[in-house]
Amino acid sequence: MDFYMAIRFPWSKGVDATIRSRHLRxxxxxxxxxxxxxxxxxTRVLDxxxxPLHTVLGEDSFTGGRLQIFTNLEEAKSYQLQAASASEAVSIPGAPRPPGSPIVGGxxxxxxxxxTNPLPADSGVVEFWEDIDLRGCGWRLTDTTSGVSDLSKAWACGFLWWGWKNADLRISSVDVMTSYSGITLQITPFPEDGTLWLSHRxxxxxxGDLGWNDRARFWRKWCFA
Structure with a gap:
């Protein structure tokens, strides 16, 4: 079970329809x-x-493991959930708390x-960076907003009326420390159009190592119960 799995949103009719075709390259x-x-x-992805492709970055992908890519969203989600359910050794008792709950603890x-994630609900942050190695313009976003977040509405690096940049199609590196199970980067608001799954930390x-340089237009938080 996971939270915030709505595939369509009331405001989706206002989304630029061309983003649903551009992302397939x-x-x-x-x-x-x-x-x-x-x-x-x-290079098989070029065929x-x-x-839509769904990429899952595993714990060992950078240390001799393999990058998992799926053509089915549910398969990618199941793979990520399986990794999150590998052990209950440090499980916190009780049901998962929905974001926004006034709680102390995980x-x-x-x-x-x-x-389970030891961070209190809604206490995490995700940092997106314009250049590799966490350099250049950076966007530090909290994980308090539910549902899908539009990266074109994340602005940074400006002063008064000059120099402001949004994160849309600009992200080259990322540092995730969320209170959720993990996040996805997406090119449309709809996860079935393609995702990159990143774990909570x-x-x-x-x-670019994952084939996702300057591709993300939206991001979404996931909580596996």
């Missing part, structure tokens, strides 16, 4: 790839233009490696 990862559970060359969202110094 995939970037080639620099890591070894499993596509739907089978080892393939990373899948027009098909959020109750399952996390990769077992147990993840630093990616170069999203």
């Amino acid at each position: 995939h970037g080639v990862p620099c890591l070894p790839v499993d596509l739907d559970g089978h080892a393939v060359a990373a 899948l233009h027009g098909i 959020s109750g969202c399952k996390i990769a490696g077992g147990g 993840t630093r990616v110094n170069n999203l």
